[in-house]
Amino acid sequence: MLQKLEPVDGRRNMKDPKIQESVNAIVRVAHGMEMEPAIHPAVTHLKDNEVVLRIKEFSLWYGKTQTLFRISMDIPKGKVTALIGPSGCGKSTLLRSVNRLNDLIDGVRISGDMLLNGDSIYAPEVDVIELRKRMGMVAQKPNPFPMSIYENVVFPLRIDGIRDRRILDEVCERSLRGAALWDEVKDRLQDSALALSGGQQQRLCIARAIAADPEVLLMDEPASSLDPIATAKVEELIHQLRGEYTILIVTHNMQQAARLSDFTAFMYMGRLIEYAPTGILFVKPQLKETEDYILGRFG
Amino acid sequence: MYVETVTPEQPQKITTSQHGSKAVKRFVALSSYGSPYLWLMGGMLGISLVMIVGLLLLILVMGSSTFWPQKIVQFETVDGKRHLGEITRTETYKPSNEQVGELPEAYRNKARQFLESQEGFSKRYLVRTGNYELTNTHFHWISDFQIQNTTYPEWAFVWERVSWGRFYGILKGFQVDGKTVTEDPWETYRLFQEQFPGVQKKRKQIYHLEKEVLGSLNSRLEKARLKVREKELNLKKATGESREARQRELQEAIDAYSSLKEKLEAEYGNVRSRIETLKAETKRHGVLMQVTDGSVVPVPLATIVRGYPANQLGWLEKLSVYWDRWKEFLLEEPREANSEGGVFPAIFGTVVMTLLMSLVVSPLGVIAALYLREYARAGVLVSAVRIALNNLAGVPSIVFGVFGLGFFCYFLGTSIDRLFFEARLPNPTFGTGGLLWSALTLALLTLPVVIVASEEVLAAVPNSMREGAYACGASKWQTIQRIVIPRALPGILTGMILAMARGAGEVAPLMLVGAVKLAPELPIDGNFPFIHLERSFMHLGFHIYDVGFQSQNSEAAKPMVFTTTLLLILIIVILNLVAIYLRNRLYRKFISREV
Numbered sequence: 001m002l003q004k005l006e007p008v009d010g011r012r013n014m015k016d017p018k019i020q021e022s023v024n025a026i027v028r029v030a031h032g033m034e035m036e037p038a039i040h041p042a043v044t045h046l047k048d049n050e051v052v053l054r055i056k057e058f059s060l061w062y063g064k065t066q067t068l069f070r071i072s073m074d075i076p077k078g079k080v081t082a083l084i085g086p087s088g089c090g091k092s093t094l095l096r097s098v099n100r101l102n103d104l105i106d107g108v109r110i111s112g113d114m115l116l117n118g119d120s121i122y123a124p125e126v127d128v129i130e131l132r133k134r135m136g137m138v139a140q141k142p143n144p145f146p147m148s149i150y151e152n153v154v155f156p157l158r159i160d161g162i163r164d165r166r167i168l169d170e171v172c173e174r175s176l177r178g179a180a181l182w183d184e185v186k187d188r189l190q191d192s193a194l195a196l197s198g199g200q201q202q203r204l205c206i207a208r209a210i211a212a213d214p215e216v217l218l219m220d221e222p223a224s225s226l227d228p229i230a231t232a233k234v235e236e237l238i239h240q241l242r243g244e245y246t247i248l249i250v251t252h253n254m255q256q257a258a259r260l261s262d263f264t265a266f267m268y269m270g271r272l273i274e275y276a277p278t279g280i281l282f283v284k285p286q287l288k289e290t291e292d293y294i295l296g297r298f299g
Numbered sequence: 300m301y302v303e304t305v306t307p308e309q310p311q312k313i314t315t316s317q318h319g320s321k322a323v324k325r326f327v328a329l330s331s332y333g334s335p336y337l338w339l340m341g342g343m344l345g346i347s348l349v350m351i352v353g354l355l356l357l358i359l360v361m362g363s364s365t366f367w368p369q370k371i372v373q374f375e376t377v378d379g380k381r382h383l384g385e386i387t388r389t390e391t392y393k394p395s396n397e398q399v400g401e402l403p404e405a406y407r408n409k410a411r412q413f414l415e416s417q418e419g420f421s422k423r424y425l426v427r428t429g430n431y432e433l434t435n436t437h438f439h440w441i442s443d444f445q446i447q448n449t450t451y452p453e454w455a456f457v458w459e460r461v462s463w464g465r466f467y468g469i470l471k472g473f474q475v476d477g478k479t480v481t482e483d484p485w486e487t488y489r490l491f492q493e494q495f496p497g498v499q500k501k502r503k504q505i506y507h508l509e510k511e512v513l514g515s516l517n518s519r520l521e522k523a524r525l526k527v528r529e530k531e532l533n534l535k536k537a538t539g540e541s542r543e544a545r546q547r548e549l550q551e552a553i554d555a556y557s558s559l560k561e562k563l564e565a566e567y568g569n570v571r572s573r574i575e576t577l578k579a580e581t582k583r584h585g586v587l588m589q590v591t592d593g594s595v596v597p598v599p600l601a602t603i604v605r606g607y608p609a610n611q612l613g614w615l616e617k618l619s620v621y622w623d624r625w626k627e628f629l630l631e632e633p634r635e636a637n638s639e640g641g642v643f644p645a646i647f648g649t650v651v652m653t654l655l656m657s658l659v660v661s662p663l664g665v666i667a668a669l670y671l672r673e674y675a676r677a678g679v680l681v682s683a684v685r686i687a688l689n690n691l692a693g694v695p696s697i698v699f700g701v702f703g704l705g706f707f708c709y710f711l712g713t714s715i716d717r718l719f720f721e722a723r724l725p726n727p728t729f730g731t732g733g734l735l736w737s738a739l740t741l742a743l744l745t746l747p748v749v750i751v752a753s754e755e756v757l758a759a760v761p762n763s764m765r766e767g768a769y770a771c772g773a774s775k776w777q778t779i780q781r782i783v784i785p786r787a788l789p790g791i792l793t794g795m796i797l798a799m800a801r802g803a804g805e806v807a808p809l810m811l812v813g814a815v816k817l818a819p820e821l822p823i824d825g826n827f828p829f830i831h832l833e834r835s836f837m838h839l840g841f842h843i844y845d846v847g848f849q850s851q852n853s854e855a856a857k858p859m860v861f862t863t864t865l866l867l868i869l870i871i872v873i874l875n876l877v878a879i880y881l882r883n884r885l886y887r888k889f890i891s892r893e894v
């Protein structure tokens with residue numbers, strides 16, 4: 001469809017010059033014209049110890065189709081960074097690349113690298129299992145395991161071979177409280193996790209993700225299947241976790257991004273378009289594309 | 300985009316308004332009408348259902364009616380003979396002229412008239428008349444035009460006996476030590492009921508003595524003999540200075556054997572004489588029966604299993620006979636070349652074999668499926684393995700039997716015998732058909748079912764669950780062990796159910812690798828080591844084949860085919876129900892509310 005479009009004025013009968021400009025922007029990206037991403041100095045001149053995750057020239061292919069294009073960005077320590085962008089632009093892919101979940105998919109190829117606290121993630125000698133233990137992840141769709149609520153939460157500890165009931169109990173309660181689920185399930189911890197509602201399952205997955213005290217928390221639309229009250233609880237949780245954890249969160253909800261995050265990155269068609277402190281990105285975006293997306297003109 | 304496109308290929312609709320009043324009849328593909336296909340599919344389903352339900356119903360009706368006590372009818376035929384027995388089957392046929400010609404002169408015309416009134420057709424009855432030792436037959440065909448008189452004698456009795464089949468007659472008296480004590484049927488019946496339990500008890504004692512006591516004596520002696528044989532073999536192999544020690548050992552064994560033999564022989568004689576006295580005691584009482592030729596014959600109580608005045612039974616008494624027969628069928632051993640008595644050893648053999656098979660096939664199949672699905676890289680080799688598996692499922696089961704016989708019994712079995720049971724040679728221990736080899740053969744037979752079913756369920760485990768586990772830092776094995784297997788377990792059980800049903804109903808390979816017509820011992824008993832995997836065993840499927848097609852008295856055995864089939868189906872249903880119950884519990888635990 002996009003092939004039919006060309007960035008030439010006047011071909012189509014479009015009155016609003018703003019729309020025309022946006023279309024041109026889309027077409028520029030679609031044609032793979034190299035565009036320098038607009039990255040705010042606040043996130044370019046970070047010291048090494050302020051950065052938790054450094055993404056360097058990262059590209060990814062699913063088979064023959066390239067999904068991520070030379071993405072470079074630094075995720076600051078102890079802050080909440082939001083990834084926004086239209087559906088299919090590669091936010092989940094980027095997130096899953098951080099803990100190398102994409103390794104599991106046949107035919108995935110990458111180039112570039114990421115550094116977690118200075119350690120390469122994609123170097124050949126990296127122990128992927130150890131790497132993943134340093135991160136927690138909340139998937140886009142809740143994925144509780146077929147076991148009890150309790151076992152779900154302490155799963156990351158179980159696989160480390162921790163058997164001490166005291167530790168497990170404590171972690172379970174702390175994580176569930178953290179995910180604002182404790183009061184709802186404290187009387188039925190031994191029930192199957194699959195009997196929980198969708199929103200409860202989502203929070204259970206959050207509890208599981210924070211159980212092992214990860215360095216980075218990756219959240220892919222953690223509030224997508226939650227009602228406003230539960231969403232508020234999860235947002236409250238993210239607020240609390242800020243500072244303690246570094247959080248990388250994908251969201252489709254602009255207000256949420258604006259409320260929650262310290263920094264926001266706008267992605268489009270596999271590229272990083274703009275990356276800046278949230279206050280700046282939402283108020284005074286550098287690029288036309290970003291502004292259009294934020295104001296809901298496309299995507 | 301704002302441009303609306305019209306693709307030129309899109310057919311233009313022809314409407315009557317464009318063409319005035321000329322209605323254009325459009326061609327409409329048959330496939331656009333749903334209903335014929337619906338009927339077709341419904342019809343197919345209906346046919347399949349009718350066939351399945353029909354078969355099950357036939358088995359159910361025939362199988363469950365076998366044991367219901369019938370009335371005893373007495374036909375008086377025109378040639379003056381009488382036939383006493385139960386009607387087992389009725390059919391209509393067209394008698395030939397010669398058949399009528401064989402009748403006595405006086406009745407021929409009457410019979411012809413009778414046949415003409417029925418358009419030449421006659422009804423004939425298959426009457427089970429029993430009394431094989433007197434008449435040399437168990438059954439008689441009697442056609443309606445031969446019948447002069449039909450009665451149901453009040454004191455007609457049927458005796459089911461330990462051997463020679465059933466005995467039909469009219470109760471005439473009771474004998475003690477060869478002397479008639481009464482000729483009154485009521486008194487006779489009362490005496491029978493009084494004496495019979497004692498006789499049964501003694502018979503049980505005799506059985507116990509013969510089977511268990513003598514059996515254990517024999518096995519003790521056999522063990523001592525094996526020891527001697529073993530020492531002999533050791534001596535043969537020994538060289539140099541160890542020979543002397545071996546020689547001494549052999550001598551010790553021989554001495555032990557002969558002293559044991561002496562001791563046991565005394566015991567043996569003891570038991571024998573006890574058996575003889577018991578036997579003599581059971582032979583003291585007998586009932587006198589009048590048979591159809593008018594003579595009176597004694598039937599010793601020792602030979603009787605069950606008996607009842609068939610024409611006097613009320614509904615409840617019939618039910619109790621019916622129940623009693625089922626009990627015998629389920630709990631006793633067969634008699635009379637399997638056509639009478641129970642099938643307990645066969646039930647036992649079937650269940651033990653099926654469980655053993657499941658025990659072997661489930662881990663094998665599940666591990667194979669796990670490897671194929673979780674570890675093996677998709678490629679030519681894996682595809683080839685899959686194709687081979689699917690083809691394996693289509694190999695005729697007898698081929699598995701041949702393989703089992705060749706590989707398990709002859710190759711593995713004889714090797715085991717040579718290594719561990721040398722003393723028993725040339726009698727094979729594992730080198731012949733047996734429980735273990737049967738279970739292994741059937742495990743091989745059902746392996747494709749389990750693998751294919753398990754693979755399917757493993758594939759159905761949502762990837763998001765696996766990813767969740769990996770994201771927590773689980774290794775591949777931890778993910779499989781803690782997430783994939785529990786989640787797939789209910790489905791794996793379903794595969795096992797299928798395999799069990801298939802395995803339990805299989806006969807052909809078993810005929811080669813261990814199922815026998817009559818096994819002297821159960822595969823599990825009280826003698827060390829309690830589970831005798833090398834023993835041959837009885838199997839319901841084989842029993843059906845044997846009773847139905849190899850039996851001398853096939854007419855009497857026929858109903859047993861249905862009853863045994865019914866039982867086999869019931870056992871499979873029960874095994875399935877247990878597995879389904881387990882699966883549902885697991886299902887509720889692991890999967891239920893997941894969307």
Ligand SMILES: Nc1ncnc2c1ncn2[C@@H]1O[C@H](COP(=O)(O)OP(=O)(O)OP(=O)(O)O)[C@@H](O)[C@H]1O
Pocket residue numbers: 062067086087088089090091092093094105140
């Ligand atoms: N396993 C896969 N194999 C092939 N292509 C994939 C795979 N997963 C994602 N893609 C493709 O990669 C692109 C980016 O997908 P991704 O899931 O990262 O988008 P997203 O930004 O998270 O979208 P959404 O907001 O809808 O979740 C999409 O075009 C998608 O079709």
Ligand SMILES: [Mg+2]
Pocket residue numbers: 091092093140220
């Ligand atoms: Mg996504």
